[in-house]
Amino acid sequence: MKKILWFFLALVVLLVGCGVPSEEVIIRDATVAANAAALSIESAQSAAEALYQTEQELVLYSTSKQMGATKESVRLAVESVRRKWEPVKELFTQARDIHSKLALAVNTADTMNIGQLSADLARVHNQIATAMAEARGRIVGIK
């Protein structure tokens, strides 16, 4: 009886011992992936800020040089640029929220949700890339 008990104890410890590295590997890889995503989003956000400012300044300049330009007409033109950027800003907000949830999932070793949140983050990241490409196209077209 005592031998069976020892064997069972050894088996439990062995299983736990083998299980820990497997979860550790998942968490380690998820940490690296979440960090890479965070840095990538911040980098895209810096580029978006530069484009956002550039588009507004170009519109400000071109509108202010038009005949009969007023501060109000310049403001209206700049506001139209800001409205175009609202969906992009919303995407960055979504990306931050998803990343925050992903970080929480990694911190709590919630391996069930890590995959889904990583996929959600990748989807929003792609949408950001598309929106940025559209913004670049608009800016090039400003005269």
Added chain:
Amino acid sequence: MNTLISFLKVLLQMAPHLVDTVAAAYGKWRQLGNDKDGDVQKLITNVREGRFDEIDDAIDDKIDGLDLPEK
């Protein structure tokens, strides 16, 4: 560590063919634990917020400073 040695002793007596597997698993576990101290393992918990509002304020200031009539 003493617990581990005791465990390995028991395992050696009862299931000697599993000793290498357990030792390898323990080594891997320790290695992963040590890797946690690396920079790449430090989880970024917050992506910084955008500066879009600051940019808006700066543009508004520029518009206010234009040499144009208000309306």
